[in-house]
Amino acid sequence: MSYVHLVTEDLRWVAAYWEDLTEARLPGTARPWRHHDLTTDQQQERDRQAWEERLDRSSVAPGEHPAPLDLGILDTMLDVLVRADDLAAAIAQHVGVEPLAPPRLGDTDARPYLEFAAQHLADDFTFHAAPVARTMVTQVAHALALVFDGQRLDVECPWCRGITPDTPAGGARTWRVRELPGNLIAIVCENLCEPPSKDVGTWWRGSPVWPLAEWDWLAKRVEQAETKEKISA
Ligand SMILES: [Zn+2]
Numbered sequence: 001m002s003y004v005h006l007v008t009e010d011l012r013w014v015a016a017y018w019e020d021l022t023e024a025r026l027p028g029t030a031r032p033w034r035h036h037d038l039t040t041d042q043q044q045e046r047d048r049q050a051w052e053e054r055l056d057r058s059s060v061a062p063g064e065h066p067a068p069l070d071l072g073i074l075d076t077m078l079d080v081l082v083r084a085d086d087l088a089a090a091i092a093q094h095v096g097v098e099p100l101a102p103p104r105l106g107d108t109d110a111r112p113y114l115e116f117a118a119q120h121l122a123d124d125f126t127f128h129a130a131p132v133a134r135t136m137v138t139q140v141a142h143a144l145a146l147v148f149d150g151q152r153l154d155v156e157c158p159w160c161r162g163i164t165p166d167t168p169a170g171g172a173r174t175w176r177v178r179e180l181p182g183n184l185i186a187i188v189c190e191n192l193c194e195p196p197s198k199d200v201g202t203w204w205r206g207s208p209v210w211p212l213a214e215w216d217w218l219a220k221r222v223e224q225a226e227t228k229e230k231i232s233a
Contacts (some may be wrong), residue, residue: 008118010133084113148177158225162194
């Protein structure tokens, strides 16, 4: 894999989880369970509402407890937006293409800048782009972990099928998001679960662990398993 490719993957990873960040929705894994595709207009409207709600909750009256989680996420988003805009502008200048208009006041969506940067990144600019892209990945991963650490996922593990001593027929929800030592943000199957080694990247205390970078892949596996189940049902 080329170096440019690795950097554009980072940029697109941040873009892929942007919506999860804005909605504090389940990252990655939520996608297969989205029952209807929204039109762009509907999505924008929903984003706008989510944003307004977030801002409402963030404006704290005296005596109220602030919501550090939300403010942390808002900070992260704005910070990533600034980085993405700067990077896209630098890349535009480097390759001599028309830059995107900078974000206006109230704009919060970093995705156009991330996509622009990914599209126009040239080989001889990766030394500049790589650390920026990495920083954005780390920032977004941490923000997501703040939201999702400890959360149980509404998913049946395709490997152990949620078969536990309490639920011998299967279907138990055994996946949980955990922030593991070393700042590793991962999904852990907290069951006696033994996926084949090709299907699991790492283990923690005897449980299979899928780091955040593998969640897209993981979501697809779950989707495949669910489709198979539907067909055979
Ligand atoms: Zn499992």
